[in-house]
Amino acid sequence: MPATPLAPYAPDVASVDATVSAVARNVVPRADGYAPILSPVPITIALPAACRGAVAVISPRFGTPVYFAGTGTKLYRSLGRGEWVDVSNAARTYSMPTDDSWQFALYGMQLVAVHLGAPPQVIDVDIEKQFRDLGAGGAFPPPRARLVAVVREYLVLGNLASDPNAVQWSDIGDPASWPLGVQDGHDGDIQSFPDGGAVTGLAGGDGGLLLQERTTRRMDFAGGEAVFGFTVLEENRGAVSPSAVARVGGRVFFVDRDGFHAFPFAGSSSTPIGAERVNRFFLSRVDPNRIAATLAIRDATGPRMFFAYRLKGAPAADPTVLGEAVVYDWLLDRWAGPVTLSIRAGLVAATPATSIDDIAGSLDDEGQLSLDDATYAGGVPALGMVTSDNRLALFNGDPLEAEFETPDLRPFLPNRAFARGVRLSSDADDWRAAVGGRESLKASDAPVYARERPPNVEGWSPCRVSARVHRARFRIPAGTTWSYATGVEADVVEEGGR
Template sequence: MPAIPLPPYAPDVASADAAVSGVARNVLPRADGYGPVLSPVPITLPLPEDCRGAVAFVSPAFGTWVYIAGTRTGLYRYNNSTTGWDSIGNPLRGYSMPDGDSWQFALYGSKLIAVHLGAPPQVLEVDGVQPFRDLGGGPPRARAVGIVGEFLVLAGLSGQPNAIRWSDLGNPEFWQPGLYPEHTADIQIFPEGGAVTGFSGGEFGIVFQERSIRRLTFNPGSRQVFDTSLVEDNRGAVAPWAICKVGARTFFLDRDGFYLFTGGISSPIGAERVNRAFLAAVDPRRLGQTIAVRDVYGPRVIFGYRTAAADPDRKALLDAGLVYDWQLDRWSALSLSVTAGLATATPPVSLDALPGTLESQVLSFDDSSYLGGIPALGFITSDNRLSLLTGPPLEATVETADAMLARPNRSFARSVRLDSDAEDWRAQVGGRESLARNVAVGWRPETAPTVERRAPCRSSARYHRVRVRIPAGTSWSYATAVEVDATAEGMR
């Protein structure tokens, strides 16, 4: 019997004969199948309450990684010596975060800017010892922040939702508009397109509205300072924290699904694959809380979202995820409860934090692993700890599509073999007589492989599918196909 490839994940589409799969959980897409997702390993003590946004960056002065996290009432900095979180919030101001809001951060030189709608923009001198303070110049409260050239840009403004504001050139603490040419701080109001819902910076800015996408380009010597051009109409972003820029690519979430923007017309990346399944599962009241995080290990972006079944007492909890590989143009699903995500690197190891005695350490103290800086994907998990995805693989589950193993006859399946280097795996075979929606798949008991590396089964049906489960902690790097040992039966 020919091997049945483990197909691309596309739960929106009915499948037969190995076209697509409706289940690919805790795996990463590969050109030949799937690979493992590593489990989160906590590296910090818990934050005092649910995280509402986090960021990681390299200190401009010291070259070490800095982790900042925000909650509903405070801002915190990771302390490498204690593995705890030091409070660095503004001692002169309380942070009254609206429900459903979150901190957003932008690094402007050595200044870290933090915004949400419940407080004026905050600034931290990242290489200093002072806590956050109000950003000077009287900037408005905003939901989103970004940097275009030497301008600090605020979007999603309190009181002016359809406008953006930018600082003076080279001075993020000067905001008084109308003083051109001495100063370039100003405001741009968009009469059409709805409220500004997100912003992405860089060499030029991308302004996302409810129903429009605009390009913001610096025009030196112009009274308008920036040229704003309408790039796309009737398309916008619904979640400010699900806007993820990777090089020339910007990923975002609109009300009908996921898109990729590269400067021209945005391209749908989830249509007829994951959009319907996502919109059926996500809590519609918390759609705007969806986040996007770049995967430092490969050409992927991870979207975390809150389902309707999430804990109602944990309003910041995101209990499901989707992985998109833009090189392969393939998806997979992720079961991981988090409150924030960040592309980061491993921190340096403090001698005080080493287990055991100094004499018992295996590695030399000049080993490079103690210095940290190894790229890692980080999440604030449901226990409010910063965790890096560096542990053993999570439990993985993949299903094939329905297949007629002896077309046009029925077939009897006896065993299954998995093409994989997994040390351990389990298989479950299901069968049904029709592809009609009201005909359920009848699953046989899950079995482990024998010494011949075949998992026995006994299933007689017209259509068969195989569910493969690789237990948590199992060492593996690829799974590409399943081979079913089956014989033809009659037409009925």
């Protein structure tokens, strides 16, 4: 039989004589199939306590990545070369609620960090050694809030401790000043929404997209005494939590109670990107009591989003660990999954700068790069996550173990078929295959797989499986070098009806 392309991942669809597959594990979509996901490589020591949020920023002055992470009681900074340095406000105790996490926004060179258990914190990324209270000592200090974003020249806070249904913005160009009402040259103000529930997502830019529990609104600059106007875009559509919302260019990706959605930033309605593809799979796997812990993480290495979630039935002793993810490529409009991981936070990351102490060999060695070579500056985009052991890791190691499954195939109905071998179209140095068969599509009639085999010298994984319904499972072992897997060939002949 000619090569059949590896099917797009859509576990919600019945995988019978279909053009979709139910398994594309530890891979990302390509236009012609799938590519590997690289394993995480730790670049720091462990934080002293469970990570409750992290962010990577590029130093405005030096152009190198700087990493910040928060626990329930402290804030830390790292240059990605091992240590975490405590940069907490020495005059402040952070007491984070159990269901909250640190949220960050960069206003110029000032990084603002918020959660409901403390006033907003701020640090100059390049100059200051500790966070401080935003607006401390000023006439108009900011409120405590769960969300923060930059909209035009305003810093905006959402889900206020005093009013979860409200947003409040600073004076223009002055994130330290938070007056209520336009007065005496000030234009900071507050807006509370009587319907839609608590504010659960806030995406900034030239305007703002505001997601509540049950309503989506646009935040547009109006000028004058109003400053901002708010327009309802969708009712009965919102986000489960701040961590489940991410803006990427002109799109805002988010998770609602029914699955995955994307909202064009300049549009008027969302697109259900997971419906009849991965939503039912996700809802069957996620802990329903911890769906708000879902993370929307942009993959800086490509046009992809990772949605990581806490698995149903995971040990209750450590509820902040997320054990699985699905991947969405928005340019291809294709999914892959599941991805096996164990993380607490995700971030848009970049490789750190190289210290002179970390340069292998001597600077006088032949072929050694000069110290001003761009390689040492870091800044190469990378997918970053804080693993379950609280270390910052970049996903730039060896490939994870990958697995694909074909749909159930019935090539000669009503007659049986005899499978003699299968072949994977891939540049993988090593792969294995197992072919399964069954007589019907009944749930009680599970496929019986032949022994997994590597390919022979002709590139075929041999098998001897006689059945009416066949399925092939391919595995590329962890650490194997490969860049693509595109299709499957099958050596199948028709048998009789018995």
